[in-house]
Amino acid sequence: MAEVFPVSLKALVSALQALPGVGPKSAQRAAFQLLERDREGMGRLAEALTTARASIGHCERCRMLCENHVCRLCADPGRDSATLVIVESPADVAAMEQATDYRGRYFVLNGRLSPLDGIGPDEIGGEALEALLAGGVGEAIVATGATVAGEATAHRIAELAAHHGVRTTRIAYGVPVGGELEYVDDSTLARAFSGRRAVEE
Numbered sequence: 001m002a003e004v005f006p007v008s009l010k011a012l013v014s015a016l017q018a019l020p021g022v023g024p025k026s027a028q029r030a031a032f033q034l035l036e037r038d039r040e041g042m043g044r045l046a047e048a049l050t051t052a053r054a055s056i057g058h059c060e061r062c063r064m065l066c067e068n069h070v071c072r073l074c075a076d077p078g079r080d081s082a083t084l085v086i087v088e089s090p091a092d093v094a095a096m097e098q099a100t101d102y103r104g105r106y107f108v109l110n111g112r113l114s115p116l117d118g119i120g121p122d123e124i125g126g127e128a129l130e131a132l133l134a135g136g137v138g139e140a141i142v143a144t145g146a147t148v149a150g151e152a153t154a155h156r157i158a159e160l161a162a163h164h165g166v167r168t169t170r171i172a173y174g175v176p177v178g179g180e181l182e183y184v185d186d187s188t189l190a191r192a193f194s195g196r197r198a199v200e201e
């Protein structure tokens, strides 16, 4: 079969497959759509990707996505350093901030323990988390999802926290089993947060 598409188009289709859940077919569709209907959008996309890649990193303290060494929440002197909410993703921080009146600090795991996928303590920032737990935190509130991996992660964190003399609570009430935090509606998340309970190690 003769090659019908230009090299740059093939490269675009291949690059679009870096997006989660996008396979060859939908990447090709997206490429055609952009080329035929939205050249301007292509420019914005290219620029946003380049800028984000160059400027967005992780907060040194809490691993939130940010553009400086330390994120806005960590840099805010009005936040209470005695409580630490531990979440799986930056989206969970946004969800918590929107749904609750929590004024403490966060730690973002950027994943959850999953030994079979090669995700161990190092991959979820174990060392940085320990540094925070050792630094005057009184209560660690584990807000990982109600999935098997989320529960396993919560137990591991409870062990770590206990090692540093930090009390651990777990949000539970109202978060459906198998539920990802960012998809839980605001009022459910707010109740789950206020109904947190101690985690058995």
Ligand SMILES: [Zn+2]
Pocket (backbone or CB within 6 Å): 059, 060, 061, 062, 063, 064, 070, 071, 072, 073, 074, 075
């Ligand atoms: Zn931070």
